[in-house]
Amino acid sequence: MDISFTKADTLKNHPKDSTLGFGTIFTDYMFNMDYSPEAGWHNPRIEPYGPIAMDPSTMVLHYGQAIFEGLKAYRSDSGEIQLFRPKDNLHRLNKSGHRLCMPELDEAFLLEALIKLLKIEKDWVPSAAGTALYIRPTIIAMDPYIGLRSSNTYRLFIILSPVGAYYPEGFNPVKIWVTTEYVRAVRGGVGEAKTAGNYAASLYATHLANQDGYTQVLWLDGVELKYIEEVGSMNIFFVVGDELITPQLNRSILAGVTRDSVIKLAESWGVKVVERKISINEIYAAHAAGNLKEVFGSGTAAVISPVGKIKFNGKEITIGDGKVGPLSAKLFKHLMDIQYGKAEDTFNWIMPVR
Numbered sequence: 001m002d003i004s005f006t007k008a009d010t011l012k013n014h015p016k017d018s019t020l021g022f023g024t025i026f027t028d029y030m031f032n033m034d035y036s037p038e039a040g041w042h043n044p045r046i047e048p049y050g051p052i053a054m055d056p057s058t059m060v061l062h063y064g065q066a067i068f069e070g071l072k073a074y075r076s077d078s079g080e081i082q083l084f085r086p087k088d089n090l091h092r093l094n095k096s097g098h099r100l101c102m103p104e105l106d107e108a109f110l111l112e113a114l115i116k117l118l119k120i121e122k123d124w125v126p127s128a129a130g131t132a133l134y135i136r137p138t139i140i141a142m143d144p145y146i147g148l149r150s151s152n153t154y155r156l157f158i159i160l161s162p163v164g165a166y167y168p169e170g171f172n173p174v175k176i177w178v179t180t181e182y183v184r185a186v187r188g189g190v191g192e193a194k195t196a197g198n199y200a201a202s203l204y205a206t207h208l209a210n211q212d213g214y215t216q217v218l219w220l221d222g223v224e225l226k227y228i229e230e231v232g233s234m235n236i237f238f239v240v241g242d243e244l245i246t247p248q249l250n251r252s253i254l255a256g257v258t259r260d261s262v263i264k265l266a267e268s269w270g271v272k273v274v275e276r277k278i279s280i281n282e283i284y285a286a287h288a289a290g291n292l293k294e295v296f297g298s299g300t301a302a303v304i305s306p307v308g309k310i311k312f313n314g315k316e317i318t319i320g321d322g323k324v325g326p327l328s329a330k331l332f333k334h335l336m337d338i339q340y341g342k343a344e345d346t347f348n349w350i351m352p353v354r
């Protein structure tokens with residue numbers, strides 16, 4: 001399929017790298033493609049970034065049949081632009097789509113489209129340390145229909161946003177809040193899909209956490225309200241004794257690409273990594289025994305985010321004096337060094353945009 005290109009009449013001013021936060025600035029162009037049962041995925045095009053006209057009855061607005069991905073393009077010291085494990089994100093997009101009854105995509109074609117878009121927008125990739133061009137592929141249900149069923153038509157789009165740190169705290173430890181009143185996902189639900197509804201379901205408890213002075217919610221499982229699942233925008237890791245423990249993938253946790261990279265990197269350094277069920281009580285007991293050394297989250301937007309405090313059942317614990325732990329710091333630096341082309345890419349995770 002040929003990808004058409006429509007030139008913008010005017011181009012936007014680029015922000016200074018030092019002013020970048022997360023998710024408010026968008027580049028000049030976006031990629032669009034449509035799906036209908038008759039034509040399949042068709043009309044791939046790169047067009048000026050702009051609104052999507054839709055009927056008020058468009059299905060995504062009513063039933064949330066929407067999926068998305070998050071990945072980043074980095075500018076290396078030599079000025080080259082590179083993607084980190086893009087095939088894994090595009091594959092996960094298809095997996096989320098399957099769960100949400102959406103038509104399958106040609107992942108190789110989507111990667112080709114993304115690379116074409118990035119080549120056009122290459123000057124938008126910031127270069128300061130910790131900055132990147134965040135990439136948000138999204139698919140939404142487009143039928144103008146308010147009965148409940150899966151849509152027949154879809155729009156896929158990719159938008160790009162130059163970003164700095166996700167949290168206002170930067171790499172400083174964040175405070176997380178555990179609730180036993182609200183859950184993010186349940187057994188048999190859509191927890192492992194990257195779908196809009198999971199994030200909508202998290203908002204109210206996050207609002208309560210924020211009101212109590214915490215950045216995000218640490219979710220427990222939706223069945224027993226005991227076992228740790230993930231944090232609002234990231235997966236979670238605990239250093240207990242000399243083990244690095246993370247909740248096992250149980251179909252209600254997002255299978256994070258950064259999570260997988262952390263596991264592989266830590267194992268390659270000889271760290272014992274354990275994926276298993278881990279309860280919040282066990283974490284509190286490890287803390288009481290002096291064995292809870294570090295806690296950190298991982299995600300594309302958050303990269304590695306150290307956790308300094310956890311509050312559960314009204315009791316707050318401080319991890320490692322509230323400072324960044326050595327393994328969190330080493331993982332953060334090494335992951336970023338690979339992403340920015342400063343460290344050898346021994347796992348073949350980098351794809352240059354040429």
Ligand code: COI
Nearest residue numbers: 070071233299300301302
């Ligand atoms: C990402 O880390 O890319 C995400 O999609 C999380 C989102 C809440 C920013």
